[in-house]
Amino acid sequence: xxxxxxxxxxxxxxxxxxxxxxxxxxxxxxxxxxxxxxxxxxxxxxxxxxxxxxxxxxxxxxxxxxxxxxxxxxxxxxxxxxxxxxxxxxxxxxxxxxxxxxxxxxxxxxxxxxxxxxxxxxxxxxxxxxxxxxxxxxxxxxxxxxxxxxxxxxxxxxxxxxxx
Numbered sequence: 001x002x003x004x005x006x007x008x009x010x011x012x013x014x015x016x017x018x019x020x021x022x023x024x025x026x027x028x029x030x031x032x033x034x035x036x037x038x039x040x041x042x043x044x045x046x047x048x049x050x051x052x053x054x055x056x057x058x059x060x061x062x063x064x065x066x067x068x069x070x071x072x073x074x075x076x077x078x079x080x081x082x083x084x085x086x087x088x089x090x091x092x093x094x095x096x097x098x099x100x101x102x103x104x105x106x107x108x109x110x111x112x113x114x115x116x117x118x119x120x121x122x123x124x125x126x127x128x129x130x131x132x133x134x135x136x137x138x139x140x141x142x143x144x145x146x147x148x149x150x151x152x153x154x155x156x157x158x159x160x161x162x163x164x
Contacts, residue, residue, distance in 0.1 A: 008054025011137050012047035013143040020150055023097040023160035031139045032163040037093040037100065044093065051140070059131045072127035079109055079120025086110070092117070098160050115151075 019026050019040060030039050084092050091102045109116035122144060125137045 002058065005054040005058045005136060006139055008050050008057075008141055009139045011050050011054075012044060013147060014046060015043065016147050018134075019094055020097060020147075023158070027098065027160040027163060030063040035090075036098040036160075037095045041089055042094040055132050055136055058133055058136060059072070059128075062130055065127075066130050069127045069130065072123045076120040076123030076125075076127065079113070079116045079123070082109055083117040083120070087164055094156065096159070099162060115148050118148050 026036060026040070030036055086105045086107060087102065089095075090100045091105075096102045109119075113119050122141055125132075127141055129137055
C-alpha cells in the first residue's frame with residue numbers, strides 16, 4: 001500500500017504543472033464556452049479526494065490528537081478559506097492563466113504571507129503528523145514546494161487565448 005499511497009499523494013501535481021505551463025492546451029482540450037477554472041476545480045477536487053484516501057490508507061488514528069494539532073490545523077484551514085474567499089474559484093484555480101481578470105489582492109493574508117494557500121495546507125498537513133507517516137506528509141509538502149516554484153513566475157505572453 002505504501003507505493004500506491006505515495007503515488008496517490010503526488011497525483012495532482014503533474015496536472016497543476018501542465019495547466020500552469022501549458023494553459024492553451026487546456027483551453028483547446030476543454031473547448032469553447034466552458035469555464036476552465038470550474039473544470040479545473042472539479043478535477044482538482046477529485047484529485048484531493050484521491051490524496052485523502054491515500055493518506056487515510058496509511059494513517060493510524062489516536063485520540064485525542066496532540067495539542068499542536070488544533071492551532072496548526074485551525075489556522076491552516078483559516079488561511080485556505082480566506083484565500084478562497086478573496087480570490088474566488090477563478091482566482092484559486094488559475095483563472096489568470098485562462099485570461100480571466102483576477103484583481104490583485106493585498107488584504108490579509110496576502111499582505112503578510114507569500115503563497116498563503118500553500119502555507120495553510122502545509123500547516124494542516126503538519127498538524128496531522130501524529131496520524132500520518134512522515135514520508136507521505138513530506139511527499140505532499142515537496143509537491144507544494146514544486147508548485148510554489150512553478151507558479152512564482154508568470155508572464156502574460158504565456159497566458160491562454162480564448163477559442164474563437
